Structure formats: structure tokens, C-alpha cells
Amino acid sequence: MRGHAERLNGLGTTIFAEMSALAVATGSVNLGQGFPDTDGPDSVLEDAIAAIRAGANQYPPGRGIPALRQAIADHQQRFYGLSYDPDTEVLVTTGATEAIAAALLAFVEPGAEVIALEPYYDSYAAGIAFAGGRRVPVTLRAPSYRLDLDELRAAVTPRTKVLLINSPHNPTGTVLTDEELRGIRDVAVEHDLTVITDEVYEHLVYDDHRHLPLATYDGMPERTLSISSAGKTFSVTGWKIGWVTGTPANITAVTTAKQFLTYVSGSPFQPAVANALALGNDYYTTVRGTLQSRRDLLATGLADLGFDVHTPAGTYFITTDIRPLGHTDGIDFCRLLPQRTGVVAIPTQVFYDHKPQGAPLVRWAFCKKESLLQEALHRLKSL
Numbered sequence: 609m610r611g612h613a614e615r616l617n618g619l620g621t622t623i624f625a626e627m628s629a630l631a632v633a634t635g636s637v638n639l640g641q642g643f644p645d646t647d648g649p650d651s652v653l654e655d656a657i658a659a660i661r662a663g664a665n666q667y668p669p670g671r672g673i674p675a676l677r678q679a680i681a682d683h684q685q686r687f688y689g690l691s692y693d694p695d696t697e698v699l700v701t702t703g704a705t706e707a708i709a710a711a712l713l714a715f716v717e718p719g720a721e722v723i724a725l726e727p728y729y730d731s732y733a734a735g736i737a738f739a740g741g742r743r744v745p746v747t748l749r750a751p752s753y754r755l756d757l758d759e760l761r762a763a764v765t766p767r768t769k770v771l772l773i774n775s776p777h778n779p780t781g782t783v784l785t786d787e788e789l790r791g792i793r794d795v796a797v798e799h800d801l802t803v804i805t806d807e808v809y810e811h812l813v814y815d816d817h818r819h820l821p822l823a824t825y826d827g828m829p830e831r832t833l834s835i836s837s838a839g840k841t842f843s844v845t846g847w848k849i850g851w852v853t854g855t856p857a858n859i860t861a862v863t864t865a866k867q868f869l870t871y872v873s874g875s876p877f878q879p880a881v882a883n884a885l886a887l888g889n890d891y892y893t894t895v896r897g898t899l900q901s902r903r904d905l906l907a908t909g910l911a912d913l914g915f916d917v918h919t920p921a922g923t924y925f926i927t928t929d930i931r932p933l934g935h936t937d938g939i940d941f942c943r944l945l946p947q948r949t950g951v952v953a954i955p956t957q958v959f960y961d962h963k964p965q966g967a968p969l970v971r972w973a974f975c976k977k978e979s980l981l982q983e984a985l986h987r988l989k990s991l
């Protein structure tokens with residue numbers, strides 16, 4: 609890059625692009641990037657094909673087609689008892705990624721501070737930088753990866769404007785508890801902060817863990833922008849249909865930014881996602897059950913290989929500490945792993961500002977067929 613703007617500094621190429629290219633070049637099993645190797649339900653795929661044939665190929669309405677906004681409102685009511693007016697309190701976006709970027713552009717003044725949980729999803733750093741904000745990480749520390757509420761309180765300054773909260777949390781798999789969420793609420797209300805919540809893994813929670821949206825807490829509906837997307841829940845990550853819910857004024861602000869990013873997208877996918885959201889409880893239960901058994905398969909296998917494994921409560925990632933295998937740097941480890949074993953994983957360090965915190969951590973995706981997970985574990989035996 610030559611003559612580029614300062615806001616690009618430190619962003620580079622996403623680690624996923626680098627590692628997925630390495631996976632292709634070496635013929636490796638890719639447990640790096642978190643995309644499922646099985647597409648979403650047939651009925652949902654057929655609905656998108658039918659929508660193309662029926663002519664849903666031009667710009668949809670700016671805020672999304674009415675049927676999808678209604679389905680999103682119905683979903684929030686059905687799973688969380690949250691009521692939203694589909695005309696004024698719901699916005700369809702180009703994936704959760706655009707929703708996050710538009711929300712940050714809408715609420716972060718240049719110089720304002722955004723507190724984000726570290727390790728953080730990589731688009732957060734870019735979104736905050738594009739808005740001219742300053743990223744202030746609060747670390748979820750190994751080995752428990754719980755939120756330290758004292759650390760959160762200490763991170764707030766007079767310049768803090770936004771809390772960017774991700775639960776279920778990628779990459780640690782932490783699902784914030786009621787106590788942690790109350791603590792976040794107290795901080796947000798006391799300091800009058802806007803809270804952006806990334807809930808894309810809302811349905812991928814295991815054992816007896818439950819996803820609790822921050823918007824359900826007293827004092828939060830008026831200050832929370834709740835973001836989710838179809839990609840993870842319905843195994844259609846390439847469709848990039850996401851959404852934001854919040855008050856009419858907050859949704860109007862996000863829409864103002866969003867309309868000049870993409871304006872709109874995904875005409876034929878929108879009706880298909882509307883139908884997907886209305887699928888019966890059996891769909892949601894099956895997805896969770898399938899992924900939970902894959903989690904157990906990969907977690908047990910990695911532990912047998914000697915990794916120090918953190919079993920996630922949610923998402924489709926497992927974080928491991930590589931030190932028991934005699935390694936200390938996840939980046940070196942992951943760059944060599946494809947050549948040595950034919951498996952790709954992601955060094956969690958790239959999601960930290962406090963690099964030493966993440967140095968020995970490596971993330972593995974388990975949203976893959978059991979046979980592929982078994983093949984990866986078999987290949988890793990050569991370590």
C-alpha cells in the first residue's frame with residue numbers, strides 16, 4: 609500500500625484470508641475460518657432459488673423486505689419476549705458485519721472510546737478505526753475467559769461512548785451470565801453509554817447455557833442496538849443477511865449510515881431468511897445438538913493430543929493453549945501447522961491488543977462434518 613490513509617494502519621489482510629489461502633495451497637483440512645461445510649436446510653435454499661425465479665432480483669426496500677422485518681420481530685418475541693415494530697425498529701443489513709460498521713459510524717464521534725471485549729472479532733478494530741474512534745479492550749482472561757466487571761468499570765473514561773459486547777463470544781465461547789450482563793447494564797446506565805451487541809451465535813449455545821440478550825434488561829432497550837444474522841444460525845454464511853433491532857431513533861441513525869455503505873443487498877435471500885427464522889423449535893434444537901456433539905468430538909480429540917482445551921459454552925470454536933505441547937507462539941505454530949500436519953487453525957493472538965495474553969492460544973472451528981474433524985485429529989497425531 610502506498611499513500612494510503614492512516615485509518616488503514618495495522619489492519620493488513622485478515623488472518624482468515626491468509627490462513628484459508630494456506631489451507632488451499634497445502635491441501636489442508638481448514639479448521640481456521642468459521643464456515644460450515646454443510647449448507648443450511650434444503651427448504652431455505654429452495655426458497656432463495658424460488659425467489660430468484662419469481663423475480664426478487666432488483667433493489668429491495670432500504671430497510672429490508674416487510675416479510676423479513678416481520679420475521680425478525682417475531683423471532684425476538686418468540687425467543688426473548690422482546691417487542692419491536694417491524695416498520696421502525698428493525699433494519700436488515702449486509703450481514704452482521706455491516707450492521708456493526710454502520711452502528712459504529714452512527715454512534716462513535718472521532719476520538720470517542722469504544723470498549724470491546726478482547727479477544728475481539730476482527731471487524732471490530734476496523735469498524736472502530738473507520739469511525740475515527742479509539743478501541744479500549746477489556747480482556748476475557750484465560751483460563752476461564754470470564755468478564756471481570758471491575759476491569760470493565762476501570763476502562764470507562766469521560767470519552768467512552770459505546771460498549772461493543774459479543775455474547776456468545778467468538779473466539780472464547782464465553783456466554784455471558786445474568787450477573788455479568790447486569791454488571792454491564794449498570795455501567796452502561798451509570799455512564800449513559802450506547803451498547804452494540806453482537807449476538808450472531810445466539811442459537812449456538814450448549815449444555816444448559818442460555819443466551820440472554822442485553823436488550824431484555826431494565827434500562828437497556830433505549831440504549832441497545834442488538835445485532836444478529838442468518839449466517840451462523842442457518843449455515844448460510846455467504847448470504848450476508850443480518851439485522852439490527854433498537855428504538856426508532858437509534859434504528860434511523862444506523863439506517864442513515866447503512867444506506868451509504870451498501871444501500872441494500874440480498875433480494876432473493878431476504879424472503880428465504882424470513883421463512884428460515886420461522887422454522888419450528890426442532891430446527892433450532894437440532895442445530896444445537898449436532899454442533900454440541902461435534903464440539904465434544906473435537907475437544908476430546910485435542911485434549912488427547914495434549915492441548916490444554918477450553919470447552920466453549922457457545923459458538924463453534926474451541927480455544928486451546930499450545931504450551932503443553934512445547935510451543936509458546938500461536939502465530940508461528942499456525943503458520944507451520946499446514947506444512948507439518950495438513951491442518952489449518954487460527955492464532956488467537958491476532959484478536960488481542962495485549963498480545964502476550966493471546967500468544968499461546970489457538971482457535972479451531974468445529975462447524976464441520978464429523979468425518980472431517982476425525983481426519984483433522986488423525987493428521988494432528990503427527991505433531
Ligand SMILES: *Cc1c(COP(=O)(O)O)cnc(C)c1O
Nearest residue numbers: 703704705729778808837839850
Ligand atoms: C461471523 C461473525 C460475524 C459476521 O457475521 P456476518 O453476518 O457474516 O456479517 C460477526 N460477529 C461475529 C462474532 C462473528 O463470528
